[in-house]
Amino acid sequence: DTGVSQNPRHKITKRGQNVTFRCDPISEHNRLYWYRQTLGQGPEFLTYFQNEAQLEKSRLLSDRFSAERPKGSFSTLEIQRTEQGDSAMYLCASSLMGQGAVYEQYFGPGTRLTVT
Amino acid sequence: AQKVTQAQTEISVVEKEDVTLDCVYETRDTTYYLFWYKQPPSGELVFLIRRNSFDEQNEISGRYSWNFQKSTSSFNFTITASQVVDSAVYFCALTRGSARQLTFGSGTQLTVLP
Numbered sequence: 001d002t003g004v005s006q007n008p009r010h011k012i013t014k015r016g017q018n019v020t021f022r023c024d025p026i027s028e029h030n031r032l033y034w035y036r037q038t039l040g041q042g043p044e045f046l047t048y049f050q051n052e053a054q055l056e057k058s059r060l061l062s063d064r065f066s067a068e069r070p071k072g073s074f075s076t077l078e079i080q081r082t083e084q085g086d087s088a089m090y091l092c093a094s095s096l097m098g099q100g101a102v103y104e105q106y107f108g109p110g111t112r113l114t115v116t
Numbered sequence: 117a118q119k120v121t122q123a124q125t126e127i128s129v130v131e132k133e134d135v136t137l138d139c140v141y142e143t144r145d146t147t148y149y150l151f152w153y154k155q156p157p158s159g160e161l162v163f164l165i166r167r168n169s170f171d172e173q174n175e176i177s178g179r180y181s182w183n184f185q186k187s188t189s190s191f192n193f194t195i196t197a198s199q200v201v202d203s204a205v206y207f208c209a210l211t212r213g214s215a216r217q218l219t220f221g222s223g224t225q226l227t228v229l230p
Contacts, residue, residue: 033216033217035218040223041223042220042221043161043207044220045217048216056216056217089159102149102166102216103166104151104166105163107160109160110159110160
């Protein structure tokens, strides 16, 4: 049983550089979510996809953040011109989609970003 | 707006003690879902339970039990006979019936001492 995978697991970058993270969801899951988690806090929602459509992106932290899911399978999250405040754990989750039903989200191990 | 409050930041118990983690939520929706997740030191969030707003039955799964009370907007989690492996951060989360993103509380760090 393959869970949600994320790559890389750790990323150290210098301020001003661009970074891209990848998420591979559970294969039969239509929905894919991105969250950010800072130390001592719960995950904070960023955006989500239903198949290849990005249905909610108003919570992306700034226009430096963007996400794609081009073929409705894996997704990428890009941060341009990174800032030290972007240092956090970036979590991906996936879930089933049902008519009027809400299913639990399964999370990947996360990508820890450190901006120096 | 939705909000989840986990007032207990840290709890420490001795193995075999029972422990209850509190969760209080705020929402204006009549249809919503509540969740508990566990985040062990390895970091990966593990799903524990989902409950919808129309089902107030308490649930027991092994040493875990959950008490959902709409009257007090609470969804508390009890671990019976705690074990060292239960040491983790536990998060309560909420989503609206029509929305898809989870709103998390700030978590409770549980430490079970041998």
